[in-house]
Amino acid sequence: MKNNLGKIPLHLFIFFLSFITLQAEDFTYTFNTDHPTPYVKEPVVLTLDLNQTNHDVVLLFNFSINKSEDYTFQRLDIKETDSYHNAKIHYVYLIYPLKSGDINITFSLLKKVTTDDSVAYSFSGDRDNVKGLVTTDTHINLSPLQLKVKALPEGTALVGDFTLTYDIKEHQAKAYEPLPFQVSIKGEGYPPLVDTLLPQEGNFTRFTEKPIVKSIATKKGTQSTVTYPMALSHHQSFTLSPIVLKAFDPKREKSYTLEVPSQHFDIQQVAAHSLVDKVDSPDILREDWSWLSAFLGYIVVFSAGYLTALSWKWKKRQINKENHPLIQKIQSCKDEKALLQVLIAANNKRFTSSIEKLESSLYGNGKINFNKVKQAAEEQI
Numbered sequence: 001m002k003n004n005l006g007k008i009p010l011h012l013f014i015f016f017l018s019f020i021t022l023q024a025e026d027f028t029y030t031f032n033t034d035h036p037t038p039y040v041k042e043p044v045v046l047t048l049d050l051n052q053t054n055h056d057v058v059l060l061f062n063f064s065i066n067k068s069e070d071y072t073f074q075r076l077d078i079k080e081t082d083s084y085h086n087a088k089i090h091y092v093y094l095i096y097p098l099k100s101g102d103i104n105i106t107f108s109l110l111k112k113v114t115t116d117d118s119v120a121y122s123f124s125g126d127r128d129n130v131k132g133l134v135t136t137d138t139h140i141n142l143s144p145l146q147l148k149v150k151a152l153p154e155g156t157a158l159v160g161d162f163t164l165t166y167d168i169k170e171h172q173a174k175a176y177e178p179l180p181f182q183v184s185i186k187g188e189g190y191p192p193l194v195d196t197l198l199p200q201e202g203n204f205t206r207f208t209e210k211p212i213v214k215s216i217a218t219k220k221g222t223q224s225t226v227t228y229p230m231a232l233s234h235h236q237s238f239t240l241s242p243i244v245l246k247a248f249d250p251k252r253e254k255s256y257t258l259e260v261p262s263q264h265f266d267i268q269q270v271a272a273h274s275l276v277d278k279v280d281s282p283d284i285l286r287e288d289w290s291w292l293s294a295f296l297g298y299i300v301v302f303s304a305g306y307l308t309a310l311s312w313k314w315k316k317r318q319i320n321k322e323n324h325p326l327i328q329k330i331q332s333c334k335d336e337k338a339l340l341q342v343l344i345a346a347n348n349k350r351f352t353s354s355i356e357k358l359e360s361s362l363y364g365n366g367k368i369n370f371n372k373v374k375q376a377a378e379e380q381i
Contacts, residue, residue, distance in 0.1 A: 024140055026054040026111065027087070031145055039150045041159035041190035042250040043221040044095045045076075046105070046145070052087040058119055059087045060112040060135065060363045065095075070103040071147075072096045074217050078344060094217050096190055100151035104144035111138045112363065133364075153255050158247035160189010160221065164258035171263065175270045178207060178231040183243070183260060186225045189250075191215055197228050197260075199241040204234040216347075237267045330377050336361050336370060343377060350380040 030049040038044050052059045065073050073095045081088035097103055112135040119133065152159065167182045185192040191213065198206050208230045215224040232240065243260035326346060333339040340358040343351040354377045360366030 024111075025138075026057065026059060026113070027052045029109075029142070033145065033147070036146075037148045037150065038097055039159065039248070039250040040098065040100050040152050041096050043189075044097065044147065045219050046073075046093045046095055048089075048091040048093075050087065050089045050091075052085070055085045058085065058114045058116060060114065061087070061089060062108075062110040062112070062363055063089075063091060064108050065093060066106040066108055068103075068106070069098070071098055071105065073105075076217060076219060076347075092219065094219070094222070095147075097147055097149040100149045103147050103149055105147065106144045107142040109140040109142050111140050112136070113138070152248050153246075155246045156248045156255070157194055157245045158185070158189070158192045158258070159250060160187055160192070160247070161249050161251070162187030162189060162192055162247055162258060164245070164260070166260045168263060172266045172268065173233070174268045175235040176233055178233045179265060181230050181232055183228045183230075184225060185228075185245075185258065188221045188223055191222055191224045192226050194245065197243055197245075198230065198232075199243065201241055202238060204232050204238050204240075207231040207233070232265070234265070234267055236269070237265060239264045324381055326381055327378055330374055333374065336368070336373075339370075339374060339377070348380075351377060354380070 028051050030047075030051075032047045032049075034045045035042065036044075046065075048063065050061055050063070073093050075091065075093050077090075077092040079090040095105065114133060114135045118135070162185050165184050165186075167184075169180050171179075173179050183197055193211060193213070196208070198208070208228070212227040212229070213224065214226075215222050240263040242262045245258040246255060247258055248255050326342075329342045330339065333342060336358050340355060340362065343355050343358070354373050357366065357368050357373055361368045
């Protein structure tokens with residue numbers, strides 16, 4: 001039959017792809033994907049559940065998705081049941097496939113086996129001088145998870161549900177005077193980053209800066225606002241061609257366009273005599289240093305204002321930090337595991353270094369100074 005894969009109906013095959021439970025020595029693991037047949041750059045949520053089956057040993061795990069040019073990924077959450085002989089860990093990842101066709105998501109899993117005596121020994125004595133945890137490590141070969149990725153319509157620049165706004169302060173300027181121009185793209189989907197927005201036609205001068213990106217990854221996808229600051233200038237009136245971006249919404253499976261309509265700018269000509277020096281040959285032997293005192297005065301005034309503003313900003317920041325609820329949560333943590341849960345729940349990339357140190361201490365052989373890690377986390381707020 002057309003919709004059959006061998007003797008297995010296609011819809012059942014996709015179901016089995018999205019939910020796979022397998023048995024390994026000492027534990028079981030379950031992969032689950034919410035969308036095994038996405039479009040290119042459509043978000044896929046992958047979950048992994050590790051459940052200990054051999055309760056005679058203490059199990060620890062180090063798990064990660066391998067990097068690849070075929071996809072990008074970000075860990076959204078990790079939840080662990082606090083039990084030495086009944087380990088249960090739940091991972092949540094957000095994956096974006098970057099090409100069409102069959103792609104394999106590959107993994108790295110390290111099983112670490114230890115004993116109660118080793119755990120007790122490793123946490124004995126001063127917390128700041130923790131002895132190394134002795135483990136027997138085994139690399140587990142996990143089968144790749146295959147995604148069947150659908151191609152995008154030709155010419156698609158953005159994938160997701162986005163809106164575009166633009167702001168042009170002035171449509172009139174003097175010759176060579178810059179005209180500020182800003183475009184913002186906001187919505188849910190693969191972060192809306194493009195190499196250039198301005199059309200190539202036209203001999204006016206273009207000034208561009210690095211896009212300002214604000215994004216938050218969730219189980220529904222990535223919420224982004226990308227702002228493109230730029231400016232234009234010319235010595236005569238000119239017209240900016242329309243800016244048209246072709247987008248595709250994978251949820252509705254529909255293409256649409258985001259557009260900045262054509263813009264005309266009136267440029268006022270400047271008399272030539274105001275642009276050139278009227279003095280053909282100034283006296284090269286005469287030096288005027290009167291500008292120096294004025295220049296130094298500007299530096300003094302600027303420095304005083306800058307230092308005052310900086311001092312006020314620092315004091316305000318210190319006051320805000322003292323009352324920050326996250327500071328209080330961090331300070332109340334009594335051990336590594338409690339601090340790790342607080343930092344992961346904060347969902348902030350600034351805590352990445354502290355999280356890695358805590359995970360290395362809890363699940364690896366890393367040694368840390370707990371108080372220093374707490375202090376470093378507080379300073380990142």
